Amino acid sequence: MFELLGIPPQALFGQVLLGLINGSFYAILSLGLAVIFGLLNIINFSHGAQYMMGAFVAWMCLNYLGLNYWVALLLAPIIVGATGIAIERLLLKRIAHLDHLYGLLLTFGLALIIQGLFRNQYGSSGLPYAIPPQLSGGQNLGFMFLPNYRAWVIFASLVVCLGTWFLIEKTKLGSYLRAATENPTLTQAFGINVPLLVTLTYGFGVALAAFAGVLAAPIYSVNPNMGGDLIIVVFAVVVIGGMGSIMGAIVTGFSLGLIEGLTKVFYPEAAATVIFIIMVLVLLVKPAGLFGRQA
Amino acid sequence: MTDLASTDTPAAAVLTETDDSTARLHRNLFIAIAALLVIAPFVAYPVFVMKVLCFALFALAFNLLLGYGGLLSFGHAAYFGMASYVSAYTAKNWGLTPELAILLGTAVAALLGTVFGALAIRRQGIYFAMITLALAQMVFFFSLQTPRFTGGEDGIQAVPRGKLFGLISLADDRALYWLVAAIFMAGLLLIYRIIHSPFGQVCKAIRDNEPRAISLGYRANQYKLMVFVLSATLAGLAGATKAIVFQLASLTDVYWSMSGEVVLMTLVGGLGTVFGPIVGALVIVSMQNYLATLGAWVTVVQGVIFVLCVLLFREGIVGVIAKAIKKPL
Numbered sequence: 001m002f003e004l005l006g007i008p009p010q011a012l013f014g015q016v017l018l019g020l021i022n023g024s025f026y027a028i029l030s031l032g033l034a035v036i037f038g039l040l041n042i043i044n045f046s047h048g049a050q051y052m053m054g055a056f057v058a059w060m061c062l063n064y065l066g067l068n069y070w071v072a073l074l075l076a077p078i079i080v081g082a083t084g085i086a087i088e089r090l091l092l093k094r095i096a097h098l099d100h101l102y103g104l105l106l107t108f109g110l111a112l113i114i115q116g117l118f119r120n121q122y123g124s125s126g127l128p129y130a131i132p133p134q135l136s137g138g139q140n141l142g143f144m145f146l147p148n149y150r151a152w153v154i155f156a157s158l159v160v161c162l163g164t165w166f167l168i169e170k171t172k173l174g175s176y177l178r179a180a181t182e183n184p185t186l187t188q189a190f191g192i193n194v195p196l197l198v199t200l201t202y203g204f205g206v207a208l209a210a211f212a213g214v215l216a217a218p219i220y221s222v223n224p225n226m227g228g229d230l231i232i233v234v235f236a237v238v239v240i241g242g243m244g245s246i247m248g249a250i251v252t253g254f255s256l257g258l259i260e261g262l263t264k265v266f267y268p269e270a271a272a273t274v275i276f277i278i279m280v281l282v283l284l285v286k287p288a289g290l291f292g293r294q295a
Numbered sequence: 296m297t298d299l300a301s302t303d304t305p306a307a308a309v310l311t312e313t314d315d316s317t318a319r320l321h322r323n324l325f326i327a328i329a330a331l332l333v334i335a336p337f338v339a340y341p342v343f344v345m346k347v348l349c350f351a352l353f354a355l356a357f358n359l360l361l362g363y364g365g366l367l368s369f370g371h372a373a374y375f376g377m378a379s380y381v382s383a384y385t386a387k388n389w390g391l392t393p394e395l396a397i398l399l400g401t402a403v404a405a406l407l408g409t410v411f412g413a414l415a416i417r418r419q420g421i422y423f424a425m426i427t428l429a430l431a432q433m434v435f436f437f438s439l440q441t442p443r444f445t446g447g448e449d450g451i452q453a454v455p456r457g458k459l460f461g462l463i464s465l466a467d468d469r470a471l472y473w474l475v476a477a478i479f480m481a482g483l484l485l486i487y488r489i490i491h492s493p494f495g496q497v498c499k500a501i502r503d504n505e506p507r508a509i510s511l512g513y514r515a516n517q518y519k520l521m522v523f524v525l526s527a528t529l530a531g532l533a534g535a536t537k538a539i540v541f542q543l544a545s546l547t548d549v550y551w552s553m554s555g556e557v558v559l560m561t562l563v564g565g566l567g568t569v570f571g572p573i574v575g576a577l578v579i580v581s582m583q584n585y586l587a588t589l590g591a592w593v594t595v596v597q598g599v600i601f602v603l604c605v606l607l608f609r610e611g612i613v614g615v616i617a618k619a620i621k622k623p624l
Binding site for chain 1: 367369414417418420421422424425426428429430432433436437439440551555558562590591592593594595597598599600601602604605606609
């Protein structure tokens, strides 16, 4: 067996895989944040809670309604996205004219409410969610063992990320969205229903978070705190990537997951903080982020 | 972009003009607060009052940055918590007297504030908030991974209160109370002085219109950094004092929910008002004490208060009073 810098290849590739999986979640979540930020100018602090809701809806579908993983993968984003639409209509709309920081504070309050409610109902210990039978097992690639479900997560998140990128950058609806981001008043004057666009965008961003939550459910145990710490790492990813481009969010998400995975192999003590250290370095060299535009 | 306090809290905007009657009102309020501090330990449980005072100082420090500097830091738990660890560690393991332990904790918070502030002011608005939050999370991971210093999950327990100046024992709650009250009062007076100094006026000008302040020749970033460091230092003073009062420093103090709590206290009391954060801290700490039996529902209640404050009650308690009497408070 060959060794790379004294690390057995199984461990190395295992962590690379784990890094790519975490990167998938970073990418989907920072993409959702970027989409919402673009049009609403709000950092959606409840994004982590909405990711957690996605996982819980999948769990509820299975345990209360007997609906399998594939139905949940479709249903959970729709349900959680609908709650997002309600939040936008009932709450965020009312503070749209205020300083953007109020949006951050409001969504922070919402995150506390959502997490508290789930913690009351289900406790903090975490609930198991089985891997769907179609995706159990794995492939022996010779140099490592690849569990099917993990391969699926990376594939699914790549498809969703690239699909979103295509929707925003290449379609007519996306061009309306980009126009509304640049100049909402003018876009409205052209007869485009900007408030509706804003509502749907928020719903879509939230649905992305919920989709990530369903993907995560079989890997991590479903628990009310699963979004809280993750979202702060995603904020750091967003600062590193800059909010300028959709592609930026995807590329930064995956690469930082990978870097984090590699750090776990070579210097495990720094694994929890490596993303924050990169954030500091990027801020020093390029304050607008790697893909961001200087304000 | 950074006109957070001025656009929505008229109370803060009026504050620039402090006329004679307002100055008299403020002086009377200070006398009233001092009088309250003197009677408080005799009518209420002293440890509870000390807890309120520590958090009130923390909220005052935070409000100095947000209300008067227009900078929303979402990571103030870092300075509060780190100072609390340093003060607890040095008091317990180095046997420092309480005043030295508190001073050392405060100094470390100042240092941390300088480094983090210099990084964070490179971006504005929402980015600034996210960067302070991410940096604070780094401090949290550091605290979690260095159990030899922080005690990990257990925290640093049984911190000795020691003897003030090596002479006066602080083991008795009442004795310690006077020290905490003095620290709180000194912090409040210092913040009042900062707000009403030429330096404070420039900070408010930058908050209201940064490009204009820069065009007038002010180095906005230096002022922003300065107010950030002052705020971090005073937050550290509050955290260090809290460690001595409760004889405990723990991960809760550096966790990001603590940063959220101090924002909530400031919002409830009145953003950009001098006395608001004190009222806010009193309300939130009392709420936590009396609702403690509800368990996780406390988080839900806090979240609801947060949402209501942002939607309907942006001026906060003191802001509403200030508006009613048409005087800045």
